[in-house]
Amino acid sequence: MDVFEQALGFYLFAAVALFSAIGIVVTKNIVRAAVLLLGTLGGVACLYFVLSANFLAAIQLIVYAGGTLILIVFGVMLTSKSPFVVFTPSRVQIGIAVVIAVVLATSLCTLLLQVDWSATATDQPIVQSPQVKVVGESLLQQYLVPFEVASVLLLVVMIGAAYLARPEN
Amino acid sequence: MFPDEFYDFLLDGVLTIGLTHYLILSVLLFSLGILCMVTKRNAIGILIGVELVLNAASINFVAFSKYQTGGLDGHIVALFIILLAAAEAAIAIAIFMNFYNTLRTIDVDRGDELRL
Secondary structure (H helix, E strand, C coil), X not given: CCHHHHHHHHHHHHHHHHHHHHHHHHCCCHHHHHHHHHHHHHHHHHHHHHCCCHHHHHHHHHHHHHHHHHHHHHHHHHCXXXXXXXXXXXXXXXXXXXXXXXXXXXXXXXXXXXXXXXXXCCCCCCCCCCCHHHHHHHHHCCCHHHHHHHHHHHHXXXXXXXXXXXXXX | CCCHHHHHHHHHHHHCCCHHHHHHHHHHHHHHHHXXXXXXXXXXXXXXXXXXXXXXXXXXXXXXXXXXXXXXXXXXXXXXXXXXXXXXXXXHHHHHHHHHHHHCCCEHHHCCCCCC
């Protein structure tokens, strides 16, 4: 991918992700927030493509947009009498929260702009996307222990979620 | 029409996407996630904010993997983040269902007691 394609892709998908995220924060309707989350997750998945992480982008779309988002939408439907139920926090709370978020964003930005990243940069950024085979091999060799721990975690989560969400009595 | 420095700046800072661009995007997504977590009173809104924060973190991992370390490590960590986010969402939704069954609402401000 040449420089201009990368710039175009980055700005396009970053804008999609950011504006969806802003929409999530601004909207009072939880269903709309769940739908806008799809925009952010899709934008981030496309950014993974731009970063030449194709396998990760596919997984992001399948697991996040396909699984987690559906779960959230079901959660919305099952926990409200009307899907358009609205809880509004007070203006003071919103003001304090906005101040905190802006301070956080500006301080993190100034911090990361002060660091000279070029000192540790790799000579050759990954251009060729790594094969799925390479990812699978490193999952089962170098990262075998976290992989197994993750499978145990998923089992525990499955049992725990079924136990917690069982019908009363 | 413009001095040469302007074109250099355009090519270096704006058109050549580097690590900093991804880090700034990630900071903005992270702050929006925090903002969402703090302002929403609907428990599922808070969960959506957590998802935004997790996504910001995994963008960082993949960007560092591309521009700094050059290996696959960042991709693997991002995979585990996606897995943990799915697990966390499943448990959280189960807890919210219980919360709703008990209190008949999903407003987290009503859940300030450990037991009824």
